[in-house]
Amino acid sequence: MADPKKEFDWFDKPSSRKLLWWILWITCGLTVVAELFIHRHPHFGIDGFFSFYSVMGFVGCAAMILVAKGLGVFLKRNENYYGDLEEETPPDDIDGNAS
């Protein structure tokens, strides 16, 4: 690691990021396509329609992010809100990790 030129930085490259995006989209697509070839046993009825789980994952997560974002407006506070923020290295640090 001494030589910064040799450092492994694959994930920082725009081309790699682009590739990862492609992989993500394709995997998502594959999971939906795979449903065509399986026989499901819905328990409730609503879970019977095609690609139910992908819709649930997408809509559910989007909703949770939006709710969290909305609540954040009311709940987020400055780090020193309780007045206990001390930029400190513990005097006798048990983890001994001060570096």
Next chain:
Amino acid sequence: MEMLANIPPSFLLFAGAIITVLLRGTARNIFLVALPALAFVHIAYLPSGNGLQISFLPGFGDLEMLRVDKLSKAFGYIFTLNAAAALLFAFYVKKAVQHTAALVYIGSALGVVFAGDLITLYIYWELMAVSSTFVILARDTFKAKGAAFRYVMVHIFGGLLLLAGIVITFSSGGSIAFDSFDYSGANLGTWLILGGFLVNAAAPGVSAWLSDAYPEASVTGGVILSAYTTKTSVYVLLRAFHGWEPLIWIGCIMTVFGIIYALLENDMRRILAYSIINQVGFMVCAAGIGTDMAISGATAHAFCHIIYKSLLWMSAGAVLYRTGISRCTELGGLYKTMPLTLIFGTIGALAISAVPLTSGFTSKTIIIAATEHEHLLWPWIVLELASAGVFLHAGIKFPYFVFFNQDRGLRPKEAPSTMLWAMGILSFLCIYLGIRPQALYDILPYTVDYQAYTVSHVVTQMQLLMFSALVFFLFLPMLKRTPTISLDTDWIYRKGGQFLYSTCDYLLNGINALAHKTLIAGFTKSVIRFAEEGPTRLLAWILTPIWELSGTSKEQQVKLRDELNEKAQKGVFPIGITACLSVVILGILFFF
């Protein structure tokens, strides 16, 4: 062997806590890992039934220190297994104090698990609260001390609920036996006991102690704390409150609450703390469902959860150990220099997200299947959504913001080898239990007729997870971390405490000031002035007509009055005047 069969596993750890103090260096480290391993073997050989009975006060029945069945054994296994891994991780720790507290803490958690009566349970319950407080205090920072104080106050409250519940249950004709309580026969006593248990389960409204205190503990402290308090609570709920319907909804709320707060959070270990609440929600919900399948599912999930959650806390701990930073806004790009920590952390993250081939997939899905079997539509929807949300906040957010995201120029060394070994072992278990879950299913309290790996399960789970991942990256700009904290219910006692303090300060010190002003500065001063000047003034007042009659001039009167004042202050009246005054006063007394 007969003798050994009567020794509760907790005693082994308590003995170890004392021995630890006497050992140093490598010997201590080896001892610390060997001890829980020994306890693990001991639990494996414990015969089912009630081992150690101690007679208590007459009329109460015997204390059952060692009730062994499949449920208690399953929790016993994972508690000791995790302790061994966590203490291997902790090889770098020089001070024994945290280990002593940790062993007492783990020992008392084991005590709760093997307790067969409510009094034994209560004693271990309180011991667990006190010893875990010392684990938090061991970090010795200003914030840790504050958090530990709040932590112990909340747990004292929970302990008192439990105690009150036990007393009421017993005095209204119940026994001290710790068995399941019937929901239809619920009374104040059982509700209070449930309340005490729910405080430790981090139920909604009383959960803030967890996310407040755990992230303030030391690197190892966090790993140890993450496993025991909430999971002993899951154990007692499974044991005593299975089938209590409100638990289904409490569990559902916990799963969503944990996700929302974890999404808002910036501190990586606080993200993991909120994620504990989310995961325990699944288990609490399963306890509420209360079928054999749900109880076994919750036990399996607790087992796997402890492993991958410890693993996640370890990887976050290793990052904190090497960088001294735990805020996502200051972390990033660590994959370059801490690749093994990243890999192990990611295995934990995948396991918590229940990705196929990991232990989360083979355990959590049993609980979800239990909701399907009972046709509980809304709990099922919430748990499925929560499963997707787990991938969002713990599965991707944690590794992404810590190890990828933006390179902030941090180039820490890879974690120490013992940390890597501990993480490696737990990673192996996460995958092993994901591929061969039967080993786990065999130790569950009830036989599980569940097939995790059907094509349909795998495909639907992958749909759920991959689209959650897609949402994460599509919404990434909205998930940008901010250097903030989020208000939780601890606001009530943190700001409430400050408010009470300042109100008392204003009111009581106000009364003080008023009293000073009117009594000390006002009234007392007047009394003193009267005592000092009163007699002279009186004299002057009496003498003025005499001076007038004797024809003394105004100037001379003023002079005489001044002289009188001076003499009175010095107390040097000529005897003549003193005698004269005495006569005057006697005269006054005579007339009245």
